[in-house]
Amino acid sequence: MSTVAANAPGVAGSGLQDVAASEASLRRFLHGLPGVDQVGLEARAAALGTRSIKTTAKAYAIDLAISMIDLTTLEGADTVGKVRALCAKGRTPDPTDPTTPRVAAICVYPDMVATAKDALKGTDIQVASVATAFPAGRAALPVKLADTADAVAAGADEIDMVIDRGAFLSGRYFDVYNEIVAVKEACKRPDGSYAHLKVIFETGELQTYDNVRRVSWLAMLAGADFIKTSTGKVAVNATPPVTLLMLEAVRDFRAATGVQIGVKPAGGIKTTKDAMKYLVMVNETLGDDWLSPHWFRFGASSLLNDLLMQRQKLATGRYSGPDYVTVD
Protein backbone atom coordinates (compact mmCIF):
# COMPACT_ATOMS: atom_id res chain seq x y z
CA MET A 1 0.00 0.00 0.00
CA SER A 2 2.76 2.40 0.84
CA THR A 3 4.33 2.23 -2.57
CA VAL A 4 2.38 4.55 -4.84
CA ALA A 5 4.02 7.79 -3.86
CA ALA A 6 7.39 6.37 -2.96
CA ASN A 7 7.58 4.99 -6.47
CA ALA A 8 6.70 8.30 -8.07
CA PRO A 9 9.51 9.53 -10.33
CA GLY A 10 10.37 12.52 -8.16
CA VAL A 11 10.33 10.83 -4.80
CA ALA A 12 12.56 7.98 -6.00
CA GLY A 13 16.11 9.22 -6.15
CA SER A 14 15.49 12.10 -3.77
CA GLY A 15 16.45 10.16 -0.69
CA LEU A 16 12.83 10.17 0.43
CA GLN A 17 11.80 6.85 -1.05
CA ASP A 18 12.45 4.92 2.14
CA VAL A 19 10.82 7.41 4.46
CA ALA A 20 7.45 5.73 4.39
CA ALA A 21 8.81 2.20 4.41
CA SER A 22 7.76 1.68 8.00
CA GLU A 23 5.99 3.30 10.88
CA ALA A 24 9.30 4.00 12.59
CA SER A 25 11.00 5.60 9.59
CA LEU A 26 8.02 7.83 8.87
CA ARG A 27 7.88 8.99 12.47
CA ARG A 28 11.64 9.58 12.51
CA PHE A 29 11.38 11.66 9.35
CA LEU A 30 8.38 13.75 10.46
CA HIS A 31 9.82 14.43 13.88
CA GLY A 32 13.14 15.27 12.25
CA LEU A 33 11.59 18.17 10.34
CA PRO A 34 12.82 21.46 11.76
CA GLY A 35 10.53 23.10 14.31
CA VAL A 36 8.51 26.10 13.23
CA ASP A 37 9.50 29.54 14.47
CA GLN A 38 6.06 30.71 15.48
CA VAL A 39 6.92 34.35 16.00
CA GLY A 40 8.86 34.57 12.76
CA LEU A 41 6.14 32.81 10.78
CA GLU A 42 3.37 35.03 12.09
CA ALA A 43 5.45 38.17 11.58
CA ARG A 44 6.28 37.16 8.01
CA ALA A 45 2.65 36.39 7.21
CA ALA A 46 1.56 39.71 8.72
CA ALA A 47 4.26 41.61 6.82
CA LEU A 48 3.15 40.08 3.53
CA GLY A 49 -0.38 41.22 4.31
CA THR A 50 0.56 44.89 4.25
CA ARG A 51 1.27 45.29 0.55
CA SER A 52 -0.82 47.85 -1.26
CA ILE A 53 -2.19 46.49 -4.54
CA LYS A 54 -3.88 49.11 -6.70
CA THR A 55 -5.23 49.83 -10.20
CA THR A 56 -4.06 47.45 -12.94
CA ALA A 57 -2.33 45.10 -10.50
CA LYS A 58 -5.54 44.98 -8.51
CA ALA A 59 -7.60 44.23 -11.61
CA TYR A 60 -5.21 41.40 -12.46
CA ALA A 61 -5.33 40.03 -8.93
CA ILE A 62 -9.13 40.11 -8.85
CA ASP A 63 -9.45 38.20 -12.13
CA LEU A 64 -6.80 35.72 -11.04
CA ALA A 65 -8.53 35.19 -7.71
CA ILE A 66 -11.90 34.60 -9.40
CA SER A 67 -10.31 32.02 -11.70
CA MET A 68 -8.84 30.25 -8.64
CA ILE A 69 -12.06 29.86 -6.69
CA ASP A 70 -13.48 26.49 -5.79
CA LEU A 71 -17.03 27.77 -5.45
CA THR A 72 -18.37 25.73 -2.60
CA THR A 73 -21.68 24.67 -1.17
CA LEU A 74 -21.43 22.08 1.58
CA GLU A 75 -24.63 22.35 3.55
CA GLY A 76 -26.99 19.72 4.80
CA ALA A 77 -29.73 21.75 3.14
CA ASP A 78 -28.17 21.63 -0.35
CA THR A 79 -30.70 20.90 -3.06
CA VAL A 80 -30.33 20.03 -6.72
CA GLY A 81 -31.65 23.49 -7.54
CA LYS A 82 -29.10 25.19 -5.34
CA VAL A 83 -26.22 23.25 -6.89
CA ARG A 84 -27.47 24.11 -10.40
CA ALA A 85 -27.72 27.78 -9.44
CA LEU A 86 -24.20 27.68 -8.08
CA CYS A 87 -22.93 26.07 -11.27
CA ALA A 88 -24.63 28.77 -13.32
CA LYS A 89 -22.90 31.35 -11.17
CA GLY A 90 -19.57 29.60 -11.69
CA ARG A 91 -20.04 29.71 -15.46
CA THR A 92 -21.02 33.37 -15.57
CA PRO A 93 -20.06 34.95 -12.26
CA ASP A 94 -21.17 38.40 -13.38
CA PRO A 95 -23.95 38.25 -16.00
CA THR A 96 -23.55 41.99 -16.64
CA ASP A 97 -19.90 41.60 -17.67
CA PRO A 98 -18.96 38.72 -19.98
CA THR A 99 -15.23 39.45 -19.55
CA THR A 100 -15.39 38.09 -16.00
CA PRO A 101 -13.36 34.86 -15.80
CA ARG A 102 -14.96 31.58 -14.75
CA VAL A 103 -14.23 29.94 -11.44
CA ALA A 104 -11.90 26.93 -11.28
CA ALA A 105 -14.24 24.39 -9.80
CA ILE A 106 -17.54 23.76 -8.07
CA CYS A 107 -17.15 21.92 -4.77
CA VAL A 108 -20.09 19.82 -3.56
CA TYR A 109 -21.02 16.73 -1.55
CA PRO A 110 -20.67 13.39 -3.42
CA ASP A 111 -24.39 12.93 -4.07
CA MET A 112 -24.47 16.27 -5.93
CA VAL A 113 -21.57 15.45 -8.26
CA ALA A 114 -23.76 14.16 -11.09
CA THR A 115 -25.96 17.27 -10.88
CA ALA A 116 -22.96 19.59 -10.97
CA LYS A 117 -21.30 17.65 -13.75
CA ASP A 118 -24.43 17.93 -15.84
CA ALA A 119 -24.84 21.65 -15.16
CA LEU A 120 -21.22 22.33 -16.13
CA LYS A 121 -21.27 20.37 -19.38
CA GLY A 122 -19.33 22.13 -22.12
CA THR A 123 -17.11 24.14 -19.78
CA ASP A 124 -13.68 23.42 -18.37
CA ILE A 125 -14.88 24.03 -14.82
CA GLN A 126 -13.94 21.08 -12.65
CA VAL A 127 -16.27 19.34 -10.26
CA ALA A 128 -14.71 18.76 -6.87
CA SER A 129 -16.34 16.46 -4.38
CA VAL A 130 -15.60 16.17 -0.70
CA ALA A 131 -15.32 12.57 0.42
CA THR A 132 -14.16 10.24 3.21
CA ALA A 133 -16.92 11.11 5.66
CA PHE A 134 -16.41 14.87 5.35
CA PRO A 135 -16.10 16.92 7.52
CA ALA A 136 -15.35 14.78 10.59
CA GLY A 137 -13.64 11.91 8.81
CA ARG A 138 -14.93 9.59 11.50
CA ALA A 139 -15.86 6.47 9.55
CA ALA A 140 -14.29 3.10 8.86
CA LEU A 141 -11.81 2.95 6.00
CA PRO A 142 -14.03 0.82 3.70
CA VAL A 143 -16.80 3.40 4.08
CA LYS A 144 -14.39 6.22 3.20
CA LEU A 145 -13.11 4.35 0.16
CA ALA A 146 -16.64 3.60 -1.01
CA ASP A 147 -17.53 7.28 -0.52
CA THR A 148 -14.55 8.26 -2.67
CA ALA A 149 -15.13 5.67 -5.38
CA ASP A 150 -18.76 6.69 -5.57
CA ALA A 151 -17.85 10.34 -6.16
CA VAL A 152 -15.28 9.41 -8.79
CA ALA A 153 -17.76 7.13 -10.54
CA ALA A 154 -20.28 9.97 -10.60
CA GLY A 155 -17.74 12.00 -12.54
CA ALA A 156 -15.86 14.05 -9.95
CA ASP A 157 -12.68 15.57 -11.36
CA GLU A 158 -11.26 16.29 -7.94
CA ILE A 159 -11.64 14.67 -4.55
CA ASP A 160 -11.27 16.66 -1.34
CA MET A 161 -10.56 14.11 1.40
CA VAL A 162 -10.20 14.79 5.12
CA ILE A 163 -7.47 13.13 7.11
CA ASP A 164 -8.12 11.25 10.32
CA ARG A 165 -7.11 13.99 12.78
CA GLY A 166 -7.62 11.64 15.72
CA ALA A 167 -5.04 9.26 14.35
CA PHE A 168 -2.64 12.05 13.50
CA LEU A 169 -2.89 13.71 16.90
CA SER A 170 -2.35 10.42 18.70
CA GLY A 171 0.81 9.86 16.69
CA ARG A 172 -0.40 7.12 14.33
CA TYR A 173 1.17 8.78 11.33
CA PHE A 174 1.48 5.57 9.39
CA ASP A 175 -2.28 4.98 9.57
CA VAL A 176 -2.90 8.46 8.20
CA TYR A 177 -0.33 7.85 5.48
CA ASN A 178 -1.84 4.54 4.47
CA GLU A 179 -5.30 6.00 4.42
CA ILE A 180 -4.26 8.75 2.00
CA VAL A 181 -2.55 6.16 -0.21
CA ALA A 182 -5.68 4.02 -0.17
CA VAL A 183 -7.93 6.97 -1.02
CA LYS A 184 -5.58 7.89 -3.85
CA GLU A 185 -6.06 4.38 -5.23
CA ALA A 186 -9.83 4.82 -4.91
CA CYS A 187 -9.49 7.94 -7.08
CA LYS A 188 -8.40 5.77 -9.99
CA ARG A 189 -10.81 5.75 -12.90
CA PRO A 190 -11.46 2.73 -15.13
CA ASP A 191 -9.30 4.29 -17.87
CA GLY A 192 -6.32 4.38 -15.53
CA SER A 193 -6.32 8.13 -14.90
CA TYR A 194 -6.71 9.54 -11.41
CA ALA A 195 -9.09 12.12 -10.01
CA HIS A 196 -7.09 14.98 -8.52
CA LEU A 197 -6.66 14.36 -4.78
CA LYS A 198 -6.81 17.26 -2.33
CA VAL A 199 -6.01 16.41 1.26
CA ILE A 200 -7.71 18.48 3.95
CA PHE A 201 -5.78 18.78 7.22
CA GLU A 202 -8.28 20.78 9.28
CA THR A 203 -5.41 22.85 10.65
CA GLY A 204 -7.74 24.44 13.20
CA GLU A 205 -7.71 21.09 15.01
CA LEU A 206 -4.00 20.32 14.72
CA GLN A 207 -2.95 22.50 17.67
CA THR A 208 0.60 23.44 16.62
CA TYR A 209 2.46 24.78 13.61
CA ASP A 210 4.89 21.85 13.93
CA ASN A 211 1.96 19.52 13.34
CA VAL A 212 0.96 21.45 10.23
CA ARG A 213 4.46 21.10 8.82
CA ARG A 214 4.51 17.37 9.60
CA VAL A 215 1.11 16.66 8.12
CA SER A 216 1.99 18.63 4.98
CA TRP A 217 5.03 16.43 4.35
CA LEU A 218 3.11 13.32 5.26
CA ALA A 219 0.37 14.07 2.74
CA MET A 220 2.80 15.02 -0.01
CA LEU A 221 4.77 11.83 0.53
CA ALA A 222 1.53 9.86 0.36
CA GLY A 223 0.70 11.26 -3.05
CA ALA A 224 -1.58 14.27 -2.49
CA ASP A 225 -1.97 16.51 -5.54
CA PHE A 226 -3.13 19.42 -3.41
CA ILE A 227 -2.93 20.18 0.29
CA LYS A 228 -5.84 22.07 1.78
CA THR A 229 -6.12 23.83 5.12
CA SER A 230 -9.64 23.34 6.36
CA THR A 231 -13.13 22.05 5.89
CA GLY A 232 -14.69 25.40 6.74
CA LYS A 233 -16.73 23.62 9.39
CA VAL A 234 -14.74 24.43 12.53
CA ALA A 235 -14.06 27.64 14.43
CA VAL A 236 -10.58 28.30 13.04
CA ASN A 237 -10.17 27.91 9.29
CA ALA A 238 -7.49 29.09 6.88
CA THR A 239 -5.18 31.67 8.43
CA PRO A 240 -2.30 33.43 6.69
CA PRO A 241 0.44 31.89 8.90
CA VAL A 242 -0.81 28.34 8.39
CA THR A 243 -1.11 28.87 4.65
CA LEU A 244 2.37 30.37 4.51
CA LEU A 245 3.72 27.34 6.33
CA MET A 246 2.07 25.02 3.79
CA LEU A 247 3.40 27.12 0.91
CA GLU A 248 6.89 26.71 2.33
CA ALA A 249 6.32 22.97 2.60
CA VAL A 250 5.37 22.59 -1.07
CA ARG A 251 8.33 24.77 -2.04
CA ASP A 252 10.72 22.56 -0.06
CA PHE A 253 9.05 19.42 -1.36
CA ARG A 254 9.60 20.46 -4.94
CA ALA A 255 13.21 21.34 -4.17
CA ALA A 256 13.69 17.87 -2.69
CA THR A 257 11.75 15.79 -5.20
CA GLY A 258 10.94 17.91 -8.25
CA VAL A 259 7.23 17.22 -7.70
CA GLN A 260 4.97 20.26 -7.61
CA ILE A 261 2.01 20.17 -5.23
CA GLY A 262 -0.88 22.65 -5.11
CA VAL A 263 -2.22 24.53 -2.08
CA LYS A 264 -5.79 25.42 -1.22
CA PRO A 265 -6.66 27.62 1.74
CA ALA A 266 -10.33 27.23 2.57
CA GLY A 267 -12.80 28.79 4.95
CA GLY A 268 -12.90 32.30 6.34
CA ILE A 269 -11.55 34.04 3.22
CA LYS A 270 -14.34 36.49 2.58
CA THR A 271 -12.96 39.69 1.15
CA THR A 272 -10.95 40.77 -1.85
CA LYS A 273 -8.35 42.17 0.51
CA ASP A 274 -7.95 38.75 2.17
CA ALA A 275 -7.62 37.04 -1.20
CA MET A 276 -4.98 39.49 -2.36
CA LYS A 277 -2.97 38.91 0.80
CA TYR A 278 -2.89 35.22 -0.04
CA LEU A 279 -1.87 35.90 -3.63
CA VAL A 280 0.98 38.11 -2.43
CA MET A 281 2.05 35.30 -0.12
CA VAL A 282 2.04 32.79 -3.00
CA ASN A 283 4.01 35.09 -5.24
CA GLU A 284 6.60 35.91 -2.60
CA THR A 285 7.02 32.34 -1.38
CA LEU A 286 6.61 30.25 -4.50
CA GLY A 287 6.73 32.65 -7.42
CA ASP A 288 4.90 32.58 -10.74
CA ASP A 289 4.89 28.79 -11.01
CA TRP A 290 2.07 28.55 -8.51
CA LEU A 291 0.05 31.58 -9.61
CA SER A 292 -2.46 29.61 -11.61
CA PRO A 293 -5.66 27.72 -10.85
CA HIS A 294 -3.73 24.49 -11.44
CA TRP A 295 -1.63 25.07 -8.35
CA PHE A 296 -3.48 27.43 -6.08
CA ARG A 297 -7.17 27.54 -5.18
CA PHE A 298 -9.43 29.37 -2.79
CA GLY A 299 -12.11 27.31 -1.11
CA ALA A 300 -14.81 29.92 -0.69
CA SER A 301 -18.39 30.90 -1.33
CA SER A 302 -18.94 34.48 -0.18
CA LEU A 303 -15.51 35.59 -1.48
CA LEU A 304 -16.77 35.54 -5.06
CA ASN A 305 -19.41 38.19 -4.39
CA ASP A 306 -16.88 40.54 -2.86
CA LEU A 307 -14.50 40.04 -5.77
CA LEU A 308 -17.32 40.79 -8.19
CA MET A 309 -18.25 43.95 -6.32
CA GLN A 310 -14.63 45.12 -6.39
CA ARG A 311 -14.46 44.28 -10.08
CA GLN A 312 -17.55 46.37 -10.74
CA LYS A 313 -16.02 49.20 -8.75
CA LEU A 314 -12.91 49.16 -10.92
CA ALA A 315 -15.01 49.08 -14.09
CA THR A 316 -17.53 51.77 -13.20
CA GLY A 317 -15.82 53.89 -10.55
CA ARG A 318 -18.78 53.43 -8.21
CA TYR A 319 -18.77 51.28 -5.13
CA SER A 320 -21.03 48.34 -5.63
CA GLY A 321 -23.34 46.70 -3.13
CA PRO A 322 -24.73 43.28 -2.29
CA ASP A 323 -27.94 44.13 -4.15
CA TYR A 324 -25.99 43.82 -7.39
CA VAL A 325 -24.68 40.29 -6.99
CA THR A 326 -26.60 37.08 -6.54
CA VAL A 327 -27.58 35.84 -3.13
CA ASP A 328 -26.59 32.23 -2.66
Next chain:
Amino acid sequence: MSDTTFARLDVLKTYKLYVGGKFPRSESGRVYEVTDSKGEWLANAPLGTRKDARDAVVAARAAVKGWAGTTAYNRGQVLYRVAEMLQGRREQFAAEVALSEGVGPKKAAALVDAAIDRWVWYAGWTDKVAQIAGGANPVAGPYFNLSTPEPTGVVGIVAPQAGYGHSLLGLVSVIAPAIATGNTVVVAAAADAPLPALSLGEVLATSDVPGGVVNILSGRTADIAPTLASHQDVNAVDLTGAIAADGPGAAQALEAAAADTLKRVVRPELDPFAQDWTNAPGTDRLLSFLETKTVWHPMGI
Protein backbone atom coordinates in the same frame (compact mmCIF):
# COMPACT_ATOMS: atom_id res chain seq x y z
CA MET B 1 8.73 69.33 48.61
CA SER B 2 9.02 72.07 46.11
CA ASP B 3 6.92 75.14 46.66
CA THR B 4 6.36 75.51 42.93
CA THR B 5 2.75 74.80 41.98
CA PHE B 6 2.05 73.53 38.53
CA ALA B 7 -1.01 74.66 36.68
CA ARG B 8 -3.13 71.70 35.68
CA LEU B 9 -3.14 70.97 31.95
CA ASP B 10 -6.53 70.52 30.37
CA VAL B 11 -7.18 67.22 28.65
CA LEU B 12 -7.75 68.19 25.04
CA LYS B 13 -10.32 66.18 23.18
CA THR B 14 -9.32 64.35 20.02
CA TYR B 15 -12.44 64.40 17.92
CA LYS B 16 -13.09 61.11 16.11
CA LEU B 17 -15.37 59.83 13.43
CA TYR B 18 -18.38 57.80 14.53
CA VAL B 19 -18.70 54.65 12.41
CA GLY B 20 -20.41 51.40 13.29
CA GLY B 21 -20.79 52.40 16.93
CA LYS B 22 -17.06 52.97 17.30
CA PHE B 23 -14.89 56.06 17.25
CA PRO B 24 -12.15 55.46 14.69
CA ARG B 25 -9.62 57.97 13.45
CA SER B 26 -9.83 58.63 9.76
CA GLU B 27 -8.40 55.80 7.68
CA SER B 28 -6.11 58.43 6.11
CA GLY B 29 -4.71 59.36 9.52
CA ARG B 30 -5.17 63.00 8.58
CA VAL B 31 -6.93 65.81 10.39
CA TYR B 32 -7.95 69.34 9.48
CA GLU B 33 -8.22 72.48 11.52
CA VAL B 34 -11.64 73.58 12.67
CA THR B 35 -11.93 77.28 13.40
CA ASP B 36 -14.64 79.38 14.99
CA SER B 37 -16.55 82.02 13.08
CA LYS B 38 -13.67 84.49 13.57
CA GLY B 39 -11.01 82.12 12.26
CA GLU B 40 -9.54 81.14 15.67
CA TRP B 41 -8.44 77.51 15.99
CA LEU B 42 -10.89 75.34 17.92
CA ALA B 43 -9.86 71.74 17.42
CA ASN B 44 -8.56 69.26 14.91
CA ALA B 45 -11.23 67.16 13.26
CA PRO B 46 -10.50 63.90 11.42
CA LEU B 47 -10.36 64.29 7.64
CA GLY B 48 -12.72 61.55 6.55
CA THR B 49 -11.96 60.06 3.14
CA ARG B 50 -13.80 58.15 0.44
CA LYS B 51 -12.60 54.95 2.09
CA ASP B 52 -14.07 56.05 5.41
CA ALA B 53 -17.34 56.75 3.59
CA ARG B 54 -17.30 53.27 2.09
CA ASP B 55 -16.60 51.66 5.47
CA ALA B 56 -19.45 53.68 6.95
CA VAL B 57 -21.83 52.43 4.24
CA VAL B 58 -20.85 48.85 5.05
CA ALA B 59 -21.56 49.52 8.74
CA ALA B 60 -24.86 51.21 7.91
CA ARG B 61 -25.94 48.34 5.65
CA ALA B 62 -25.16 45.81 8.35
CA ALA B 63 -27.35 47.74 10.79
CA VAL B 64 -30.40 48.01 8.53
CA LYS B 65 -31.90 44.63 9.30
CA GLY B 66 -31.87 45.06 13.07
CA TRP B 67 -32.99 48.69 13.13
CA ALA B 68 -35.73 48.34 10.51
CA GLY B 69 -36.92 45.22 12.31
CA THR B 70 -37.26 46.97 15.66
CA THR B 71 -40.85 47.80 16.52
CA ALA B 72 -41.83 51.39 15.88
CA TYR B 73 -42.68 51.86 19.53
CA ASN B 74 -39.26 50.62 20.60
CA ARG B 75 -37.55 52.88 18.06
CA GLY B 76 -39.43 55.81 19.56
CA GLN B 77 -38.19 54.91 23.02
CA VAL B 78 -34.61 54.66 21.81
CA LEU B 79 -34.84 58.05 20.10
CA TYR B 80 -36.36 59.56 23.22
CA ARG B 81 -33.37 58.23 25.13
CA VAL B 82 -31.13 60.17 22.74
CA ALA B 83 -32.99 63.34 23.69
CA GLU B 84 -32.40 62.53 27.36
CA MET B 85 -28.66 62.16 26.72
CA LEU B 86 -28.62 65.42 24.75
CA GLN B 87 -30.29 67.16 27.64
CA GLY B 88 -27.53 66.02 29.96
CA ARG B 89 -24.87 67.52 27.71
CA ARG B 90 -26.72 70.74 27.04
CA GLU B 91 -23.89 73.03 28.17
CA GLN B 92 -21.28 71.29 26.05
CA PHE B 93 -23.41 71.51 22.94
CA ALA B 94 -24.33 75.13 23.62
CA ALA B 95 -20.63 76.02 23.79
CA GLU B 96 -19.86 74.16 20.58
CA VAL B 97 -22.79 75.70 18.73
CA ALA B 98 -21.85 79.19 19.93
CA LEU B 99 -18.29 78.77 18.66
CA SER B 100 -19.26 77.07 15.41
CA GLU B 101 -21.96 79.49 14.35
CA GLY B 102 -20.76 82.66 16.03
CA VAL B 103 -23.97 83.21 17.98
CA GLY B 104 -24.21 84.40 21.57
CA PRO B 105 -24.55 81.98 24.51
CA LYS B 106 -28.27 82.63 24.97
CA LYS B 107 -29.11 82.03 21.33
CA ALA B 108 -26.87 78.96 21.28
CA ALA B 109 -28.65 77.53 24.32
CA ALA B 110 -31.99 78.16 22.66
CA LEU B 111 -30.79 76.35 19.52
CA VAL B 112 -29.70 73.33 21.58
CA ASP B 113 -33.06 73.26 23.35
CA ALA B 114 -34.79 73.41 19.98
CA ALA B 115 -32.63 70.51 18.77
CA ILE B 116 -33.58 68.41 21.80
CA ASP B 117 -37.26 69.24 21.33
CA ARG B 118 -37.04 68.33 17.67
CA TRP B 119 -35.50 64.98 18.53
CA VAL B 120 -38.40 64.28 20.90
CA TRP B 121 -40.87 65.39 18.23
CA TYR B 122 -39.47 62.85 15.75
CA ALA B 123 -39.30 60.18 18.46
CA GLY B 124 -43.06 60.61 18.79
CA TRP B 125 -43.56 60.11 15.07
CA THR B 126 -42.06 56.60 14.90
CA ASP B 127 -45.28 54.74 15.66
CA LYS B 128 -47.56 57.28 13.99
CA VAL B 129 -46.01 57.62 10.57
CA ALA B 130 -47.82 54.51 9.35
CA GLN B 131 -51.14 56.29 9.90
CA ILE B 132 -50.30 59.12 7.54
CA ALA B 133 -48.18 57.19 5.00
CA GLY B 134 -50.17 53.97 4.88
CA GLY B 135 -53.72 52.75 5.17
CA ALA B 136 -56.38 50.41 3.93
CA ASN B 137 -57.08 50.64 0.21
CA PRO B 138 -60.53 50.01 -1.19
CA VAL B 139 -60.41 47.14 -3.71
CA ALA B 140 -63.09 45.48 -5.79
CA GLY B 141 -62.84 42.01 -4.29
CA PRO B 142 -63.11 40.09 -1.05
CA TYR B 143 -59.72 41.25 0.18
CA PHE B 144 -58.19 43.56 2.70
CA ASN B 145 -55.61 45.63 0.88
CA LEU B 146 -53.19 47.38 3.20
CA SER B 147 -50.30 49.69 2.42
CA THR B 148 -47.63 50.24 5.03
CA PRO B 149 -44.51 52.39 4.88
CA GLU B 150 -41.18 50.58 5.03
CA PRO B 151 -37.72 52.11 5.42
CA THR B 152 -35.78 52.32 2.18
CA GLY B 153 -32.44 51.25 3.68
CA VAL B 154 -29.21 53.22 3.84
CA VAL B 155 -29.56 56.99 3.50
CA GLY B 156 -26.57 59.19 2.70
CA ILE B 157 -26.96 62.62 4.26
CA VAL B 158 -25.03 65.77 3.38
CA ALA B 159 -25.63 67.66 6.61
CA PRO B 160 -26.66 71.32 6.46
CA GLN B 161 -23.74 73.70 6.04
CA ALA B 162 -25.62 76.95 6.16
CA GLY B 163 -28.67 78.62 7.61
CA TYR B 164 -29.49 79.70 11.16
CA GLY B 165 -28.92 76.79 13.56
CA HIS B 166 -27.43 74.43 11.01
CA SER B 167 -24.61 72.96 13.11
CA LEU B 168 -26.80 71.07 15.60
CA LEU B 169 -30.49 71.87 15.08
CA GLY B 170 -30.11 71.45 11.31
CA LEU B 171 -28.16 68.25 11.78
CA VAL B 172 -30.79 66.78 14.10
CA SER B 173 -33.49 67.86 11.65
CA VAL B 174 -31.96 65.72 8.90
CA ILE B 175 -30.80 62.68 10.93
CA ALA B 176 -33.82 62.14 13.17
CA PRO B 177 -36.49 61.85 10.44
CA ALA B 178 -34.41 59.35 8.48
CA ILE B 179 -33.74 57.00 11.40
CA ALA B 180 -37.17 57.44 12.98
CA THR B 181 -38.70 55.43 10.15
CA GLY B 182 -36.09 52.66 10.39
CA ASN B 183 -33.42 53.74 7.92
CA THR B 184 -29.74 53.85 8.78
CA VAL B 185 -27.66 56.86 7.80
CA VAL B 186 -24.17 57.94 6.81
CA VAL B 187 -23.78 61.64 7.52
CA ALA B 188 -21.23 63.96 5.94
CA ALA B 189 -21.04 66.55 8.72
CA ALA B 190 -20.79 70.24 7.89
CA ALA B 191 -17.14 70.72 6.92
CA ASP B 192 -16.80 74.08 8.68
CA ALA B 193 -18.74 73.19 11.83
CA PRO B 194 -18.26 69.48 12.50
CA LEU B 195 -17.80 69.61 16.28
CA PRO B 196 -21.46 69.42 17.35
CA ALA B 197 -21.89 66.55 14.86
CA LEU B 198 -18.93 64.59 16.22
CA SER B 199 -20.13 65.18 19.77
CA LEU B 200 -23.58 63.99 18.75
CA GLY B 201 -21.88 60.68 17.91
CA GLU B 202 -20.88 60.39 21.57
CA VAL B 203 -24.46 61.02 22.61
CA LEU B 204 -25.73 58.33 20.24
CA ALA B 205 -23.12 55.87 21.50
CA THR B 206 -24.30 56.33 25.07
CA SER B 207 -27.97 55.95 24.24
CA ASP B 208 -29.45 52.71 22.98
CA VAL B 209 -29.08 53.39 19.26
CA PRO B 210 -27.40 50.27 17.81
CA GLY B 211 -23.95 50.79 16.30
CA GLY B 212 -24.07 51.50 12.57
CA VAL B 213 -27.53 53.11 12.58
CA VAL B 214 -25.94 56.56 12.55
CA ASN B 215 -22.46 57.04 11.12
CA ILE B 216 -20.91 60.50 11.20
CA LEU B 217 -17.97 61.58 9.05
CA SER B 218 -16.19 64.90 9.10
CA GLY B 219 -14.10 66.00 6.15
CA ARG B 220 -14.37 67.64 2.77
CA THR B 221 -17.89 67.45 1.40
CA ALA B 222 -16.43 67.20 -2.11
CA ASP B 223 -14.77 63.87 -1.07
CA ILE B 224 -17.52 62.25 0.95
CA ALA B 225 -20.73 63.39 -0.74
CA PRO B 226 -19.93 62.08 -4.26
CA THR B 227 -18.95 58.70 -2.78
CA LEU B 228 -22.32 58.48 -1.05
CA ALA B 229 -24.24 59.71 -4.08
CA SER B 230 -22.62 57.21 -6.45
CA HIS B 231 -22.42 54.24 -4.05
CA GLN B 232 -24.64 51.44 -5.27
CA ASP B 233 -25.40 50.27 -1.75
CA VAL B 234 -26.90 53.60 -0.67
CA ASN B 235 -30.64 53.77 -1.29
CA ALA B 236 -31.32 57.47 -0.87
CA VAL B 237 -29.45 60.73 -0.47
CA ASP B 238 -30.36 63.90 1.33
CA LEU B 239 -28.45 66.73 -0.36
CA THR B 240 -29.43 69.47 2.10
CA GLY B 241 -25.84 70.60 2.67
CA ALA B 242 -24.72 70.53 -0.96
CA ILE B 243 -24.08 74.23 -1.22
CA ALA B 244 -21.14 74.34 -3.63
CA ALA B 245 -21.94 76.20 -6.84
CA ASP B 246 -20.26 73.61 -9.01
CA GLY B 247 -17.70 70.80 -8.80
CA PRO B 248 -18.11 67.30 -7.36
CA GLY B 249 -19.84 68.49 -4.16
CA ALA B 250 -22.52 70.53 -5.95
CA ALA B 251 -26.12 69.43 -5.75
CA GLN B 252 -26.45 69.06 -9.50
CA ALA B 253 -23.48 66.72 -9.83
CA LEU B 254 -24.59 64.70 -6.81
CA GLU B 255 -28.11 64.40 -8.15
CA ALA B 256 -26.79 63.15 -11.48
CA ALA B 257 -24.62 60.55 -9.70
CA ALA B 258 -27.59 59.48 -7.59
CA ALA B 259 -29.76 59.09 -10.68
CA ASP B 260 -27.34 56.48 -12.06
CA THR B 261 -28.35 54.12 -9.29
CA LEU B 262 -31.99 55.23 -8.98
CA LYS B 263 -31.72 56.74 -5.52
CA ARG B 264 -34.36 58.73 -3.78
CA VAL B 265 -33.10 62.30 -3.57
CA VAL B 266 -33.99 65.18 -1.26
CA ARG B 267 -32.88 68.41 -2.89
CA PRO B 268 -31.41 71.35 -1.00
CA GLU B 269 -33.32 74.59 -0.56
CA LEU B 270 -33.01 77.09 -3.38
CA ASP B 271 -31.15 79.41 -1.01
CA PRO B 272 -29.62 77.27 1.78
CA PHE B 273 -28.07 80.34 3.45
CA ALA B 274 -31.48 81.89 4.07
CA GLN B 275 -32.85 78.74 5.67
CA ASP B 276 -33.97 79.08 9.29
CA TRP B 277 -33.77 75.69 10.98
CA THR B 278 -35.93 76.82 13.89
CA ASN B 279 -38.98 76.75 11.61
CA ALA B 280 -41.37 73.85 12.10
CA PRO B 281 -40.13 70.99 9.91
CA GLY B 282 -43.37 69.36 8.83
CA THR B 283 -43.46 65.72 7.78
CA ASP B 284 -41.76 66.02 4.38
CA ARG B 285 -38.43 64.61 5.45
CA LEU B 286 -40.05 61.88 7.47
CA LEU B 287 -41.88 60.68 4.36
CA SER B 288 -38.94 61.07 1.99
CA PHE B 289 -37.14 57.83 2.79
CA LEU B 290 -40.02 55.40 2.76
CA GLU B 291 -41.13 52.69 0.39
CA THR B 292 -44.65 51.38 0.37
CA LYS B 293 -45.38 47.75 0.99
CA THR B 294 -48.85 46.64 -0.04
CA VAL B 295 -50.34 43.35 1.09
CA TRP B 296 -53.52 41.60 0.04
CA HIS B 297 -55.29 39.44 2.55
CA PRO B 298 -58.46 37.47 1.84
CA MET B 299 -61.46 38.47 3.94
CA GLY B 300 -63.12 35.99 6.24
CA ILE B 301 -60.06 33.96 7.16
